[in-house]
Amino acid sequence: MMKKIILGFTALIIFAAGIGAGRWFGQSPAMPAMLADEQPATTARTVLYWYDPMAPGTRFDKPGKSPFMDMDLVPRYADEVTAAGGVAISQRQQQNLGVRTALATLRKPEGQLEGWGTLEVDERSIETLSAPANGRLEKLWVNASEQLVKAGQPLADLWIPEWTAAQQEYLAIRQLGDVALSAAARQRLQLQFMPETLIRSLERSGRPQTRITLRAEHDGYLNKLEVREGARFNAAQPLLTLASLNPLWMVMDYPQSQASALQVGSHIRATSASWPGEIFSGSVSELLPTVDPTTRTLKARVVLDNPAGKLRPGMYLTLSQTSTAHAQPVLSIPQEALIVSGRDNRVLVAEGSGYFRPVKVVTGAAQQGWVAIKAGLAPGDRVVTSGQFLIDSEASLRSALPSFTEDEADVEAGAPVSPEEPAPAAMEHAHGGHQ
Template sequence: MTVLSMSPPRLALAGAAVAVLAGAGGYGLAHLQKASAPAPVAAAGRPKPLYWYDPMIPLEHHQGPGKSSMNMDLIPKYADAAVGVSGVRIDPAAAQNLGVRIATVRRGDFAQSLDAAGVLDFNQRQVAVVQARAAGFVQRVYARAPGDIVPAGAPIADLLVPSWGGAQAEYLAVRRAGGPALEAAARQRLRLLGMPEGLIEAVARDGRARPVVTVSTPQGGAIQTLEVRQGMTVNTGQTLAQVAGLASVWLNAAVPEALAGQVRVGQSARAELAAFPGETFSGRVTAILPTTQADSRTLQVRVELANPGARLRPGMFATVHLASAGRPALFLPSEAVIRTGKRTLVMLAEDGGRFQPVEVQVGREDGGRTEILAGLEAGQNVVVSGQFLIDSEASLAGLRARPLATAQAAASVAPSAALYDGRGRVETLTSGAITLSHHAIPAIGWPAMTMTFKLGAPGLAKGLKIGDQVSFGFQQTPEGPVVRRLGPAAAQ
């Protein structure tokens, strides 16, 4: 085995090299660029350097080669790598070594899914209340208890109603002695006393009074309350029981306040429950409650689910997936986005191996994609891998990101967007927005759907109300579709 020896000067030089390699990422990237090209002193035909600098101290400029205040070798800064409108240049070989990947900004349908947790509850629109129609006494109660599931017409209790017995006897006497007119008047009196039509028919058919009446449930479902006991006295209108139907149930989902704008009434939904793995239940959003939970900052969204076989039981937990209708949008891979806390950037890849940090305004996110509302155009290329190292090099070089105001100003002087026509029905209406169930719009490939538009001017919706059929014209803007023309639809 051969042992290599080093002289003290060489050993010191090796130690300095190790210290350089342990430097910051921006310094390493600068040396990647430096190593990928011939040495600036030996390069023939290279322009004169603008200045010399140490990447560890980018603000310290020198007029020629030498050592920095940290005793590091200075690197020349040439005009072709200087800060300017064309951005910072990265040598292709260095970019390949860094694993830089490029993606294209695209425009297409952007449908976002929203997942939320929820709890099943009774459908409060299917709750029936069983009451006493007249004062009386409870003669018999049937074997019922809260929580029991009963069919429609299930008996609850037998009531003795003395006032009904006397009225029925008078009716039978009039029926035997009087004419049709008197009988009709007596029959009407029984109805006004609250007797069911079936009981009146039974009295007329049998010819005898029936003072005892059986109170039954008007619908099938689960008994929620039962307030009747044998021997008790009941008054007119007293509640005896309450029955909740099970044909459908409510799924009350908690949607984060920040995502409330993505939910609308009529939106389709899918629910998954741990009790039924691999099975989904379909429903739709029937209501968005007007208040927000202050402690959790969530909005309660009510989804109605069909419940065949009463398999879904109130109190179960479920995960609900709300799918929003797709609409044309500009988007790019989410990994291309750099969030600094104060603003959002992407690294724009330009011709000649140059890169420019650009400020953007982002919108929705879904499936690894992020919507771009302003700052970029379709067809531009952005960095999706290695952009943080490039951003570090741009910072070391003092390159400033292109502000969002520049892109917005350019959009303001651009030709006005095309105006698309449509017809639809007004679903909701506010001072600044309108929700329309509109027909298909072939000009931009939109199917018939319900969506919300911003109003270009508050006075556009003057005189309109919910349910009106309207014709409208709108423009596509970075902030979404904006209605510019709105009025009642002409009869067809």
């Protein structure tokens, strides 16, 4: 009996000791650590504020519907602020904004430098025929302005009686046989502006020649008629003016962005609606120093060949320059990627992992939807071509400007407001930007 009591008491002590040990180990700090290791870690992202992507200048202290647009407010997380002054956009937001990108690449200039303008008379071809001495206009063979003439065609018959005395003196000296005196007398005839053909006719006939015929030296047209048939004229008086149709001038207007693409001597091709399918060739003779005050375009003078006479002054032509055989590859981006402001030009560079950074660039010529980049980018940089304006606006508001700190941003944008009570200034800004 005593033996059973002792065994029962011993079992009770062992049971009590087990309970005590369990409680002691349960209070040990190692157990929570082991349990914690077995549970998955969860990290909560910190929300700085909520905003409307269409009016990012206004911040809200809680989620809800935007008071500006019928859309949910978007949270701005603390980990979306980049040290480089850009902005982080989630994949979902990129899809909502329709973000597309393209690479900055070295490419040879292609396409055409295009211009336009109206044909003019080549002022270097204008020729004024003046009276060689006092006389009378006996006959006009052309008597209307803009009348076409051919090379060698007679224009007017002049009678100049005051040449008679000098010619008779020359004939008398020739009969003396004195070579020196004859040469001097002949030179006096030349000094009185007698044509060489008339002097030779005088020498052949031996009779005074007081009538001459003015002839066209090249094809063209009568630009101006100064006198009429039967009129008297004085020495050196303008009688008529001729202009040539080959070549012609074209004052070409072209964009300022393509100023570097055109040089003196550049080959130009021209087309006219009057002659479909035909191409007229020419070259740039001068880059004019003025800018059109209305169209803000540059001007260049192009000399166009017109051997068949198909072109006429006053015709409207379209010109292009397509010769890029010797052009060097230049760094280029799609023109739609360029963000143009009143202060500078910039693009939005995609740096990967949803981060975007605004970069100022110096641009060159724009052709066929591409714009050359002189500074600011490197080959292989990926730029945003769609959706960049909203992203750039958000980046500028937060930290794109060098001196724009987070504290200044709070002062500029104001404290977070409730979605139900937007700031009046922000409401005005949002509605003003979407009219």
